[in-house]
Amino acid sequence: MEPLTRLITIDRSSPVPLYFQFAQQLQHLIESGTLVPGTRLENEISLADRFGLSRPTMRQAMRHLVDKGLLSRKRGVGTQVLTDRVRRQVELTSLYEDLQREDRRPRTEVLSMRTGPAEGPIASALRLAPGTETVVLRRLRYADDEPMALLENHLPAGLLDLTEEDLSAHGLYTLLRRAGIALRSAEQTIGARRATAAESRLLEEVRGGTLLTMERTVLGDGGRPVEFGSHLYRASRYSFEMTLTAS
Structure with a gap:
């Protein structure tokens, strides 16, 4: 698999929050099967440095995907991709x-x-x-x-x-x-x-x-x-x- 730095692009001119840009693209890699269940990710500090993001921003992105059930974080194991789940999205309308x-x-x-x-x-x-x-x-x-x-x-x-x-x-x-x-x-x-x-x-x-x-x-x-x-x-x-x- 190619390094994440080649698969995820951060657009600093976009109005979309940086943490959400990273989380959305990482979610796509998981749901598309590019990152298979069980894949281990680098720690947040290393990922933040690689993408030029602050540590709180990267922490928020990873927490977002943990809350959605796509990643798990365990002491001694690190951050891993979980098994596939169906994600349901609705439109941003009232x-x-x-x-x-x-x-x-x-x-x-x-x-x-x-x-x-x-x-x-x-x-x-x-x-x-x-x-x-x-x-x-x-x-x-x-x-x-x-x-x-x-x-x-x-x-x-x-x-x-x-x-x-x-x-x-x-x-x-x-x-x-x-x-x-x-x-x-x-x-x-x-x-x-x-x-x-x-x-x-x-x-x-x-x-x-x-x-x-x-x-x-x-x-x-x-x-x-x-x-x-x-x-x-x-x-x-x-x-x-x-x-x-x-x-």
Whole structure:
């Protein structure tokens, strides 16, 4: 196999974060079979030096792939490629845009819009110091007058001016783009859980019904996080569709 320095190219003029460039290309090498399961990689310090990246940047790239289940790190063994897994990706669109595209007449009820301190996972996702003020939005999204999703979004305070009228009439991504804020990439996790009593009432779902969960951090220019969303979808009414291609 050729050295990684011949297989991975870092473009420092690109708006895509350096760690994400490296992680994406290394992921492709793993999924394409160029790096077979069991392949051992150099340590992070050596890789960082070879690609002219900082050690924290390389550490973030490797952690990203460990979290995705593509790499494992063990003391005394180092970093190894894991067995093949199917990776599913969806488009960087909002639910509002998806519903518009399907002619499902989207409508939004703004439940609350407030400022509050970022803590824990939210502060980490937005790369903010704990306690930093954020704008917190809670909305109920309808399709053809039927409740479809419960949306909670966190944005850095001062990022853009929002009104309840704007949020009722437009999707959040549309408002961000209109304010000149680019949406370059996102990191997303999809799961499922049971609905609470309050969630069941809002979504007109049976108590304890299954909800799809999605957490997404959207990155703008320079890899700066611009939004963190935690969304709940009615599994009986909504599904995520993905196109998978053979290698």
